[in-house]
Amino acid sequence: MGLFNFRNSTFRHGIHPPEHKSETNGLPIRQFAFAPLLVLPLAQHIGAPSKIIVREGQEVMRGQLLAEAGGYVSVPLHAPVSGRVRKIANVPTAKGEMSLGIYLEAFPASGQEVLESDGLDWEAATPEDILQGIQNAGIVGLGGAAFPTHVKLKVPEGKQCEVLLLNGIECEPYLTTDHRVMLEQAEDIFMGIRYLLKATGAPRAIIGIEANKKDAAEHLSRNIPEGLPVTVEVVPVKYPQGSEKMLITSVMGREVPSGGLPIDVGAVVVNVATTAEIGRLLPQGRGIQERVVTITGPGVKKKGNYLIPVGTPLRFVLEEVGVADNLSEVYLGGPMMGMAVSNLDISITKGTSGILAFTDNEVHRADKVYPCIKCGACVDACPISLNPSQMGILAKFEAYDEMAADHNLMDCFECGSCSYVCPSNIPLVQYFRMSKGVVRKRAAAKKEVANV
Amino acid sequence: MFKQTLHISTSPHLKLGVSTDDIMRNVVWAMLPTSAFAVYAFGLSVFLLLVTSVVAAILTEHLLCRWSGKESTVNDWSAAITGLLLGLTLPPAFPLWMAFVGSVIAIALGKFAFGGLGYNTFNPALVGRAVLQAAFPAAITTWHPAFLEGRFTDIAGSTLALPFMEPTYDAVSGATPLSAFKFDGVAADSADLALGLVSGSAGETCALLIVLGGIYLIARNMMNWRIPVSILLTVYVLSGIMHWVDAEAYPSPVFMLFSGGLMLGAVFMATDMVASPLTAKGVVVYGVLIGLLVVVIRLWGGLPEGVMYAILLANAVSPHIDSALQNRVYGTHKKAKAV
Numbered sequence: 001m002g003l004f005n006f007r008n009s010t011f012r013h014g015i016h017p018p019e020h021k022s023e024t025n026g027l028p029i030r031q032f033a034f035a036p037l038l039v040l041p042l043a044q045h046i047g048a049p050s051k052i053i054v055r056e057g058q059e060v061m062r063g064q065l066l067a068e069a070g071g072y073v074s075v076p077l078h079a080p081v082s083g084r085v086r087k088i089a090n091v092p093t094a095k096g097e098m099s100l101g102i103y104l105e106a107f108p109a110s111g112q113e114v115l116e117s118d119g120l121d122w123e124a125a126t127p128e129d130i131l132q133g134i135q136n137a138g139i140v141g142l143g144g145a146a147f148p149t150h151v152k153l154k155v156p157e158g159k160q161c162e163v164l165l166l167n168g169i170e171c172e173p174y175l176t177t178d179h180r181v182m183l184e185q186a187e188d189i190f191m192g193i194r195y196l197l198k199a200t201g202a203p204r205a206i207i208g209i210e211a212n213k214k215d216a217a218e219h220l221s222r223n224i225p226e227g228l229p230v231t232v233e234v235v236p237v238k239y240p241q242g243s244e245k246m247l248i249t250s251v252m253g254r255e256v257p258s259g260g261l262p263i264d265v266g267a268v269v270v271n272v273a274t275t276a277e278i279g280r281l282l283p284q285g286r287g288i289q290e291r292v293v294t295i296t297g298p299g300v301k302k303k304g305n306y307l308i309p310v311g312t313p314l315r316f317v318l319e320e321v322g323v324a325d326n327l328s329e330v331y332l333g334g335p336m337m338g339m340a341v342s343n344l345d346i347s348i349t350k351g352t353s354g355i356l357a358f359t360d361n362e363v364h365r366a367d368k369v370y371p372c373i374k375c376g377a378c379v380d381a382c383p384i385s386l387n388p389s390q391m392g393i394l395a396k397f398e399a400y401d402e403m404a405a406d407h408n409l410m411d412c413f414e415c416g417s418c419s420y421v422c423p424s425n426i427p428l429v430q431y432f433r434m435s436k437g438v439v440r441k442r443a444a445a446k447k448e449v450a451n452v
Numbered sequence: 453m454f455k456q457t458l459h460i461s462t463s464p465h466l467k468l469g470v471s472t473d474d475i476m477r478n479v480v481w482a483m484l485p486t487s488a489f490a491v492y493a494f495g496l497s498v499f500l501l502l503v504t505s506v507v508a509a510i511l512t513e514h515l516l517c518r519w520s521g522k523e524s525t526v527n528d529w530s531a532a533i534t535g536l537l538l539g540l541t542l543p544p545a546f547p548l549w550m551a552f553v554g555s556v557i558a559i560a561l562g563k564f565a566f567g568g569l570g571y572n573t574f575n576p577a578l579v580g581r582a583v584l585q586a587a588f589p590a591a592i593t594t595w596h597p598a599f600l601e602g603r604f605t606d607i608a609g610s611t612l613a614l615p616f617m618e619p620t621y622d623a624v625s626g627a628t629p630l631s632a633f634k635f636d637g638v639a640a641d642s643a644d645l646a647l648g649l650v651s652g653s654a655g656e657t658c659a660l661l662i663v664l665g666g667i668y669l670i671a672r673n674m675m676n677w678r679i680p681v682s683i684l685l686t687v688y689v690l691s692g693i694m695h696w697v698d699a700e701a702y703p704s705p706v707f708m709l710f711s712g713g714l715m716l717g718a719v720f721m722a723t724d725m726v727a728s729p730l731t732a733k734g735v736v737v738y739g740v741l742i743g744l745l746v747v748v749i750r751l752w753g754g755l756p757e758g759v760m761y762a763i764l765l766a767n768a769v770s771p772h773i774d775s776a777l778q779n780r781v782y783g784t785h786k787k788a789k790a791v
Contacts, residue, residue: 012782017466173466245782258783329459340460358465370472370528371570376676376730384782389730408781416464423472424570430462 004209004217004232011249014238015381015417017173017336019212024296025176027304029184032293033320034081034106038311039091039347040066041101045140046147047073049100058085063286066102075138075148078287080309081106092346094332094339104311117285122194130199130282137281138288138350143167143178143242143271144333146351149278152270153199155263162266164202165251166193166275168209168216169235169242172334175354177292178272180305182209182216185276186223192279193230200268204229207272208251210237239336240415244269246383258411273353293348297331299324299357308348315344317355328363331356336416370424378418378428384411388418388428395431403432404439412436472569475674475725476529482665483536483720489661490654494544494596495603497611498654502539504548508555509535516564530569534558537577537720540655541713541760542584545596545608549615550588554580574767575724578760585760594621595628595651628652630712634756639703645710652712659715666719675723678735683718684709686743694751702751714746717759727767734770734777741773742766 042049050067054060060079067077083106091101120133135150155161166189170178182189193205209217211234221232235241235250245256247269254265262269277288290310296303301322308317314330331338332352348355378388386408394403403409409432418428491499513531517524525531535555542551558580566572585592596608613619629640629650644650648658655662669675692705708714722728722742729738742762749758 015468017468249782255783258781260783327458329461329465331463331465335463335465337463338465339463340458340465342458342460344458356465363459363461363465364467364469367467367471368473371568373472373475373570373725374728374730375475375725376735379730379779380732385779386781387730387778408784411781411783414463420464420466421468423468423470423475425467425471427462429464433462 004214004221004234006211006234007251008236009250009253010236010238011241011246011383012385013381013417014240014246014383015420016237017239017420019237020174020296021176021179021212023174024294024303024305025179025213027176027180029180029292029305029307032306032308032312032317034309035312035316036106036108037086037313038080038083038104038106038309039101039313039345040077040080040104040311041091041093041099041347041349042067042070042077043093043099044077044146044310044349044351045075046145047071047075047151050074050077052088052100052102054085054102056085056088059083060085060104063289065287066104069135073148073151075135075140075150076287077102078138078289079104080289080311083107092343094341094346094349096342119283119285121283122191122198125195125198127199127201130195133282133285134195134199134278137278137286139274139277139281140350141271142273142277142291142350142353144337144351144353146349149270149274153196153268155200155268159263160266161200161202161263161268163252163268164193164196164200164205165247165262165267165269166205166207166272167242167244167247167269168207168213168272169247170213171210171237171239171242172336172338172354173239174296174356175294175334176296177294177305177353179213179216181273181276181292182213183219185280186220188276188279189220189272190223190225190228190230190279191283192275192277193228195278195282196268196270196275197229202268204231206230206251207232208247209234210241211235212237240383240417243383243413243415245413258408288350291348291350291352293352294354295321296354297356297358298362299327299330299359310348310350312348313344314341314346314348314355317348318344318357323357324359326359326361327357328360329358331358336420337414367425369426372424372426375423377421377423381417381421383415383417384408384413386412388432391435392426392428392431395435400435400438401442403435409435409439470674473528476533478669478672478674479533479720480529480536482669483533483540483655485661486540486655486658486665486716487536489648489658490540490544493598493648493657494654495600496606497596497603497608498544500548500607500611501542501544501546501551501654502536505539505542505551505555506532506535508552509538509559512556512559513564516560525569528569530563531559534563534576534580537575538580540716541577541581541653543592543595544598544654545594545610545621546591547610547613547619549613550584550591553587554584557583570726572724572726573771574764575721575727578721578764578767581760582764591619593631596621598649598651598657628712628756629707630750630756633703633707633711634750639707640711642704642706642710645707650711653716656713656716659710662715662719676725676728676735678732679723679728679739680718682736682739683722683743683746684714686740687714687746690744690747691751694747708747708750712750712757713759717763718742721759722763722766724767727770729770729774729777731774731777731779733779734773737773737777738766738770741769
């Protein structure tokens with residue numbers, strides 16, 4: 001069995017922000033404390049919110065179903081701790097709005113044993129069984145998108161999955177969860193790959209890893225089970241390579257068509273931590289209750305990679321790890337695409353890959369905005385070769401429709417590379433995010449008018 | 453424990469940290485060796501010339517901002533670049549009052565009239581110089597010898613000429629290498645050209661220091677290296693072919709590279725970010741076009757030097773180059789339309 005294969009191929013453009021990964025990439029995953037009260041929004045994923053099947057005051061066991069999937073593009077929610085449903089009410093979420101959820105009070109003295117049901121044997125199960133099993137386990141993309149994994153795995157009629165691509169890129173600075181998962185949960189990942197290969201019908205799998213995680217690549221390469229068609233490909237470090245499209249281009253040399261999906265070029269992409277979760281949960285018939293989160297940033301005292309129960313309030317997390325006195329901003333996710341939180345009462349959800357705390361020293365609030373000097377830095381940074389300079393000017397004139405029609409605005413996946421490099425501090429990706437929202441709203445309004 | 457308020461902002465939460473004023477300031481730093489050499493070669497007159505053009509540019513920018521009710525933009529250092537560049541392109545003993553007028557025009561007409569920093573179609577310094585060339589054709593082609601004795605104590609008579617008076621030229625004016633070749637068929641020594649031991653505009657003579665400034669900016673990722681490289685390569689190859697065809701009539705490619713304002717233009721003027729195209733392909737076409745025009749004007753035009761007009765013309769077509777050479781958008785076969 002050979003070691004990993006270093007590919008010197010990568011996608012066009014991109015940027016190299018400082019990585020800051022060495023602060024946590026050597027720290028093993030540790031179990032986090034259980035919070036006395038968990039906050040569990042029903043909409044932790046993209047798609048329809050889960051439907052509650054418990055009532056207030058009910059006692060639940062860890063792993064018990066709290067809410068079932070609210071449709072096909074939806075997943076169920078399991079109790080992360082044994083305890084009592086204290087309240088069913090609106091809970092604060094990262095987006096700022098309140099949404100329906102469950103307050104779950106943990107039993108302090110409980111052993112927190114996990115409720116198990118019948119497992120799913122990967123050899124005996126049909127692809128449909130596996131997709132159903134993945135949905136039943138409440139699994140969503142753990143890389144941050146939180147899109148229900150079973151939906152993504154469903155290969156449409158007439159399409160074929162040639163390669164199952166495991167995403168171990170983790171290109172966001174500071175984050176090291178996938179890195180640790182690859183080092184510590186190789187067996188789970190390979191078990192997950194068995195399920196995924198069967199579910200997608202792919203003949204082989206590739207694990208894509210950036211060159212700053214060669215130890216993980218080596219570890220995985222050495223431990224590939226006999227007969228499992230997996231190769232490990234290492235690609236040069238560059239942001240935003242963790243984006244599905246960029247990863248496919250780097251590893252497979254193909255381009256996902258504009259507006260299309262990875263399956264259009266014969267690929268299905270799944271995050272490595274999601275794969276590990278599938279490999280661990282499905283054989284035991286369990287649901288997802290916790291996830292690995294990197295807690296880091298200059299404002300954090302006890303940095304590390306922690307296994308944190310879903311629903312743990314952010315305030316509890318930050319109190320446990322300790323933060324600097326001049327704390328200024330807290331982000332969920334990485335520093336490039338993560339969201340700044342305004343309220344510490346929100347909780348860790350299935351999509352939370354990192355918690356970052358920046359102090360006043362790192363946050364530049366008063367950066368002066370200059371006119372665009374057409375330096376072209378954004379043009380050379382954009383991974384999908386848009387013209388952010390031009391689109392920034394159009395956004396200022398509110399020419400949103402023109403941006404979408406002539407400049408492929410809707411292909412922008414908001415990686416933020418343009419804003420990162422802009423010397424004039426023009427909030428380019430912020431403009432595009434807003435413009436995309438307007439275009440979507442207008443399209444929806446048009447549709448409505450047409451239907452009436 | 454959380455006494456302070458949390459701030460919120462939208463992603464990305466990291467910045468590269470090189471701002472527009474950083475870039476502009478570094479361009480000024482990169483021109484300082486060239487400026488220092490100009491003062492060394494031509495003395496006090498050039499020192500006054502550079503100070504005049506820089507001060508006039510900054511003053512004009514400041515006053516125009518004030519009068520139009522905007523916040524002054526002199527802090528972004530771009531006016532200083534324009535002033536210094538203009539000064540470097542002028543003959544060493546150029547009357548100061550003319551330089552002052554040139555700077556005012558460069559900023560007012562070349563930059564402010566278009567909307568200020570980021571909106572200028574042409575390199576403002578070259579707009580100023582083009583106007584000066586049209587208005588004062590004699591003064592701008594009257595050259596002053598380099599390395600005169602007493603250059604650090606005496607000021608050339610023409611430098612202090614009163615406005616609207618005929619300047620008196622006291623020093624013996626030497627022809628520039630380009631005009632000497634064009635009109636007398638004499639080619640200067642290549643080493644003298646590279647080291648700046650010839651006569652010419654204040655800042656164009658020492659090619660080595662200009663290249664050094666360019667390398668500094670390229671190393672700091674503050675200049676698009678493709679522009680000077682494509683200009684110089686084009687000039688070298690084209691004039692090389694012509695020299696090979698007829699070595700008597702056409703100067704050697706090395707002479708072409710190091711004479712006149714080519715180095716200064718290719719490194720510091722054609723690279724004006726605002727007036728050059730955005731994409732990698734676009735700037736190469738832009739550079740080739742400039743190189744082509746320089747060779748055409750120098751070898752077959754009526755003027756000995758063509759860098760200024762070559763760059764101005766390329767500036768004018770830059771938006772069109774841009775719209776024709778957009779990058780192909782990922783996952784498509786089409787190019788985004790440029791405005």
